[in-house]
Amino acid sequence: MKFDVPNTDSPSEKVKALPSKSLAKLVWMLVRPYKKWMVIIFTAMVLETLMSLATPWPLKILIDNVIGHHKLPGWLSWMERVFPGENKMQFAAVAAVSLIVMAAIGALAGYLNSYFTESIAQYVSNDLRRRIYHHLQRLSLAYYDTHQTGKLLSVITSDVSTIQDFASATMMSITVDFLTIIGMLGIMFYLNAGFTLLAICITPFLLFFVSRFKKVMKKATHEVRVDQSNMLTVMQQGLESIRAVNAFGRQELEENKLKKVSMETVGAALKARRVKSVLNPVITLIVAACTAMVLWQGTDLVLKGAMTVGSLTVFLWYMNKFFSPVQDLAKMTSTIAQATVALERIQSILDTEILIADLPGAEDPGRLTGDIVFEKVSFAYNSDEPVLKGIDLHIGSGQRVGICGPTGSGKSTILSLIARFYDTTGGHVYIDGKDITRFSIDGLRSQIAFVLQDTVLFYGTVRDNIAYGRPEATEAEIIEAAKLANAHEFISHMPHGYDTVVGERGVTLSGGQRQRIGIARAVVRNSPILVLDEPTAALDTEAEKIVMEALEQLMQGRTVITIAHRLSTIADSDKIVVLHDGVIAEEGTHDELIELGHIYAGLYNNQASSKHPLHKIIS
Numbered sequence: 001m002k003f004d005v006p007n008t009d010s011p012s013e014k015v016k017a018l019p020s021k022s023l024a025k026l027v028w029m030l031v032r033p034y035k036k037w038m039v040i041i042f043t044a045m046v047l048e049t050l051m052s053l054a055t056p057w058p059l060k061i062l063i064d065n066v067i068g069h070h071k072l073p074g075w076l077s078w079m080e081r082v083f084p085g086e087n088k089m090q091f092a093a094v095a096a097v098s099l100i101v102m103a104a105i106g107a108l109a110g111y112l113n114s115y116f117t118e119s120i121a122q123y124v125s126n127d128l129r130r131r132i133y134h135h136l137q138r139l140s141l142a143y144y145d146t147h148q149t150g151k152l153l154s155v156i157t158s159d160v161s162t163i164q165d166f167a168s169a170t171m172m173s174i175t176v177d178f179l180t181i182i183g184m185l186g187i188m189f190y191l192n193a194g195f196t197l198l199a200i201c202i203t204p205f206l207l208f209f210v211s212r213f214k215k216v217m218k219k220a221t222h223e224v225r226v227d228q229s230n231m232l233t234v235m236q237q238g239l240e241s242i243r244a245v246n247a248f249g250r251q252e253l254e255e256n257k258l259k260k261v262s263m264e265t266v267g268a269a270l271k272a273r274r275v276k277s278v279l280n281p282v283i284t285l286i287v288a289a290c291t292a293m294v295l296w297q298g299t300d301l302v303l304k305g306a307m308t309v310g311s312l313t314v315f316l317w318y319m320n321k322f323f324s325p326v327q328d329l330a331k332m333t334s335t336i337a338q339a340t341v342a343l344e345r346i347q348s349i350l351d352t353e354i355l356i357a358d359l360p361g362a363e364d365p366g367r368l369t370g371d372i373v374f375e376k377v378s379f380a381y382n383s384d385e386p387v388l389k390g391i392d393l394h395i396g397s398g399q400r401v402g403i404c405g406p407t408g409s410g411k412s413t414i415l416s417l418i419a420r421f422y423d424t425t426g427g428h429v430y431i432d433g434k435d436i437t438r439f440s441i442d443g444l445r446s447q448i449a450f451v452l453q454d455t456v457l458f459y460g461t462v463r464d465n466i467a468y469g470r471p472e473a474t475e476a477e478i479i480e481a482a483k484l485a486n487a488h489e490f491i492s493h494m495p496h497g498y499d500t501v502v503g504e505r506g507v508t509l510s511g512g513q514r515q516r517i518g519i520a521r522a523v524v525r526n527s528p529i530l531v532l533d534e535p536t537a538a539l540d541t542e543a544e545k546i547v548m549e550a551l552e553q554l555m556q557g558r559t560v561i562t563i564a565h566r567l568s569t570i571a572d573s574d575k576i577v578v579l580h581d582g583v584i585a586e587e588g589t590h591d592e593l594i595e596l597g598h599i600y601a602g603l604y605n606n607q608a609s610s611k612h613p614l615h616k617i618i619s
């Protein structure tokens with residue numbers, strides 16, 4: 001069977017509707033594209049319920065009208081016309097056939113029900129995963145300063161799969177159970193109103209139990225999920241840093257960390273289990289007491305001739321079945337609690353405002369020339385600790401500016417502000433005379449290329465890694481970029497050239513080779529502003545020389561801002577800025593600063609003679 005899948009290919013459209021105000025709204029947003037399927041599912045559920053409700057009636061007819069001697073009820077009098085005479089086995093045959101027909105209709109409805117429910121569950125979890133990831137991709141870096149990746153991963157994987165299970169299994173049975181309860185109550189009233197009231201009287205007690213336990217379950221479930229996330233974080237960090245763990249021989253420490261969080265998860269899960277285990281026996285006892293009452297009183301009625309044996313049998317069947325959906329609903333308390341907690345955790349991510357967002361009317365800047373002005377710029381990661389204090393700086397287009405200063409003086413922070421990884425807490429940054437907050441973020445960042453201390457290689461081919469700077473780059477552009485970056489030669493010697501897979505579990509590259517791929521990536525991006533954050537700091541002299549040659553090619557015709565501890569790297573810059581404690585302590589060309597004979601001069605001379613990195617000397 002093949003059905004059209006609703007087109008939900010553009011999560012960005014939906015994400016615009018966020019933040020979602022309530023869980024119900026979030027659920028509705030998720031299932032809305034599948035309205036047609038929901039109608040099919042609901043119809044199938046009603047049919048399935050009707051067939052299940054009708055199941056005991058052939059038995060009643062057999063007991064009362066075939067084996068017993070009661071007259072057929074009015075609505076079955078047509079059977080006497082169709083099968084005249086005393087051959088009651090024909091009635092039995094009709095009852096038997098009707099059982100099969102009902103089972104067949106029920107089975108078909110069940111098939112449609114689970115087919116579409118499973119489909120919705122799969123598509124909804126796909127939408128949800130993509131929606132969360134889409135949102136995470138656009139959250140400000142400040143969000144990641146306070147949220148661990150392991151916890152976010154656990155939401156995208158475990159919480160989404162909890163919702164999927166809930167949507168495919170639990171939601172369906174809850175609806176069927178509700179429909180069954182309503183249908184049964186109607187028929188039971190028809191059979192014996194008194195007994196039915198007995199069942200109804202007990203229901204509020206059951207619901208009271210269920211709701212009391214639901215609260216406890218939800219709390220326990222929440223604890224379990226938090227502990228599971230912690231566990232994932234510990235494992236992720238332990239495995240990610242496996243080299244450091246081995247180098248320091250701290251395997252046991254890492255195992256103990258896992259042991260601790262793992263035991264906490266077990267503890268929280270056991271708390272939930274205690275609550276869950278009490279619930280079922282209580283309900284089973286109540287149900288048994290109720291059934292015993294009907295059995296006792298019902299037999300009395302049958303003996304007095306006030307009720308037929310068939311009716312009592314059917315009533316008991318319903319009674320038993322009536323409590324089973326109620327019992328199911330109670331059992332589902334924990335599943336519902338898990339789904340609610342999962343949705344809440346998902347919603348807490350989706351409701352996080354994208355801290356750095358396009359302002360209304362933000363425009364694509366087009367090709368910038370790269371004239372950058374910092375005007376009284378202040379910044380603090382935490383409101384009480386300013387990192388930059390009133391920075392005034394002009395970097396002309398095509399200029400090369402070097403920034404140096406002791407560790408923690410705010411050098412990288414200045415670069416982050418240019419690309420709007422963070423927004424200034426005071427003052428403004430202008431590029432080409434326009435406040436950068438008036439540019440669209442994507443447009444602004446497309447004008448900046450970064451080469452950082454350590455180039456991250458993504459799992460994929462060398463070609464893809466270079467094209468990461470601009471996916472539409474042609475093969476010729478990629479090779480040209482690699483040549484400019486002094487990378488073509490070593491790439492050509494790799495087992496599959498540009499098709500060699502690198503990154504995690506791919507071919508391992510040396511630091512210098514990685515940097516040259518990073519430079520090729522920046523060349524391909526071809527943006528007017530180039531940001532170099534200690535691109536050669538991790539390299540030995542030989543590798544540094546090759547990378548510097550490549551960088552020289554890359555810097556041609558661009559505005560370049562370089563952070564360096566090794567002052568020789570920035571000595572020939574058009575301007576050198578010395579940052580100290582969040583303020584610009586000195587500014588000028590190398591010669592001017594040497595002549596000034598102050599901080600820079602002292603450091604340069606010291607470094608030249610002792611080769612000590614700047615930060616060690618200053619701090």
Ligand SMILES: Nc1ncnc2c1ncn2[C@@H]1O[C@H](COP(=O)(O)OP(=O)(O)OP(=O)(O)O)[C@@H](O)[C@H]1O
Nearest residue numbers: 145381382387405406407408409410411412413414
């Ligand atoms: N994401 C962050 N959250 C909170 N504080 C931060 C964050 N990043 C940096 N800082 C703090 O801001 C200050 C400036 O950091 P920054 O990375 O800009 O310095 P830097 O001069 O580039 O240092 P380094 O030379 O070591 O790279 C430091 O005190 C640092 O601890």
